[in-house]
Amino acid sequence: MTAVAVGAVLALAASCAGGSQTSADGGTPRDGGTLNLAIGREPNCLDPHQSPSAAARVVSRPIVDSLVYQDRKGAIKPWLASRWTIAEDRKAYTFTLRDDVRFTDGAPFDAAAVVANLEHIVAPKTKSLLAASLIASYESSRAIDAHTVEVRLSEPSSSLLDVLATPNLGMESPATLTRSNDALCATIVGTGPFASPGGYRQQQGIEYVRNRDYAWAPAGLGHTGPARLDGIRIRVASDNSARYGALSSGQVDAITTLSPVNLRELRTADGFHLFSVPFPGIPYSYFPNTASGVLADVGVRKAFRAGIDWAQIVKNVYFGVYPSARGVLTSTTLGYDRSQESAYAYNPTEAARLLDQAGWTGRDAKGYRTKNGARLTLRHLWSDPSIEDLAVQVQAAAKELGIEIVEENIDEGTYVDRILSADYELADTNFASPGPEVLKVLYGSANVPSPTRGLANNISRYASGALDKLFLQAAASESVTDRLRIYGQAQRQLTADAAVFPIYSPLSTVAARSGVRDVTFDIDGSPSFYDTWLTS
């Protein structure tokens, strides 16, 4: 079952990983060989213009390049565009394109290709589930000359470059964009370091071959020129044990998304290597229904936050592999505000005081707090059955506090209904995303789910005019520093209002046999195999 968020699926299945990200693993890189990789979640569609899933980003990235590259620190660097200028009103961006780039079908990459891609993304016929909303302010684009393109926006945007750097806005060969949606879901053609002539086969996987002409990798990666691998073969193996067994018995070179148990085994096993990086974005968190029910009272929310030893629970459940979260964003996200960490400290005395203050002073026969005879009960909707271990420990900790949590592991349809009708006190999810803009997705008042709005990601149902104003200011801000300062303010408001109970930072993991070197990660946490090489 799926949670509201893009990242939830990936991260929950990913479950933890140990060590640090290892790059430049030592030894002299050699060319050649095919990497056999088994992934846990499959995309419904390969085309990143159409598909919203993290799995689609992983499988399409080797094929498509973007106009600009965003490095792990959030800095924007040239890629297919060698430079750009931004108009004073920040409603027009002019890109100068590299003139030596070709798609793998032989077509030249030029200004007309950029226009064709942007138009394809926003065309209603494409039914884009993510890319089009990422560039919601897009108005038009035009080729000024063969290698200069101007993009016009309906309102100022300071994050357009970040968005253009994602695979979802990746460049596909214009001739292919006239194909039907389902044809593009199987085969896409880009300018990337790999090509996949056979395309993606549902439930089976995808095979890539090296693009030998590739000479336009962004600066700052491990090498330049064509990729080191001859090819990559990705197979889909959704069962955790089968995928792990395939790795441990040497049937594949690498796998993504390990269960905590497998991960613990692998950390002590010889012959394997773990690549991992924390997902940027929203940590895995419990979200209170701040609009109705007992958690509409900020005092109760603060008590719940202080009264549970979240860090200890994370340690118990995930063997110390996942870093526990102490902020609205994960600590590796661009613009993370460290100053708020102390607000997330464990303090049971303060929690008890807050609950007394909020009027929950009675106790019933089972030891739960009551107010006017009613028990302090929170109904928690599960995003995914795999959270059980964590949920049970939180439930036990809450009981110490005198709060009853009713765990509800329900089917997806019921989950959607309950979220739409605000029929819950707690829901959980996480949301991987490169930058702090994700705060608007989760806390903007326009994104509160309702039967008329439909499902959306503000499951805290947090609606604040002041916060909405901050989001607008951030979008129109003059500089990166300004923008991050405003998002810092937003994090402080959300912390002060206890609008979320952050729990841990999920990790993106690739486990591989030790002969696999230099697996890296993009800013969104997706693994990248451009630098990867095999020792044998």
Place this chain on the structure above:
Amino acid sequence: MADLLTSTAPRDEGLDGTPGGGGRRRLGAPLARLVLTRVLASVAVLWGAVTATFFLLELMHGNTVDVLLAQSQAGPEVRAEIISRYHLDDPLPVRYFAYLGRVLRGDFGESYMLRKPVWQAITEQLPDTLVLVATTVLTTVVASVLFAALSATRRRSLRSVVAAVESLVVAVPPFWLGLVLLTVFSFWLHWFPAIGSSAPAGLVLPTIALAAGPVAVTTRVLREGMVRALDEPFVMTARTRGISEPAVRLRHTLRHALLPATALLGWISGSLIGGAIIIETVFSRRGMGRLVLSAVQNRDMPVVIGIVLVAATTFVIITVLVDILTWFIDPRTRT
């Protein structure tokens, strides 16, 4: 299901208009009539299957568009576009009859989730499932005949031991068996590939995991029939004529046990698509099982109904085949 288990050829006397009942009948006409009535009944079954699936999915919680968009950041405009494109806001009867009309014209619609024609989504996955089901049925037939012939003894103690083993096998959840097989024969012994192989070697473990239950059940039914037949006078006669024991069992008693086992096998074959859901997931195989699982989770109505139709058709074809087979095995059903 119950009538399938005990199914024999239709014996409606009213349909049997052959004059001169006492004389020897031609075999062709009754067989043709059998097939015809079965085909007509099948159309009704298929219509029922489509209708039931359509309304059951309607009863499920949640609405299609929100489940579909659950993983996206799509704005209200995209949501409205999807609702109008797939006519999700039309009244229920309108959608039902529109769908029925399209199905009659052979148009199964487009998958909401996979963004491709349902027929294409199904035909991509169908061959892998059919191969798995076919090897499973074949394994079931061969193994159960073999085991039944070996274990059909009048010694009560031995029979109860074998019966206990069978009960155990039936009780083992297929996914668990699949994982055990994977661990032993793939991860430890490296005899078979663990994930997603379409080579023949990749079929061995899934087939064993899927066939284990059916083999146990069919063996038991066969054996009981054989044991009963072993007490019949004709067996004594055969033995006195000096026919070897294996020949007595395979040629004489087996035939008597085949009738209930064939009916049972027909039902098992039809239900294997359900079992394939789990096995295909455990062994990372392509196939209809995984397709239907994700389609139900995502309320991808066109795909679900398409698969139900395919499964129902398969079921119907197998039932007709079983009836024909029964007709040949047992002369009593040819009246």
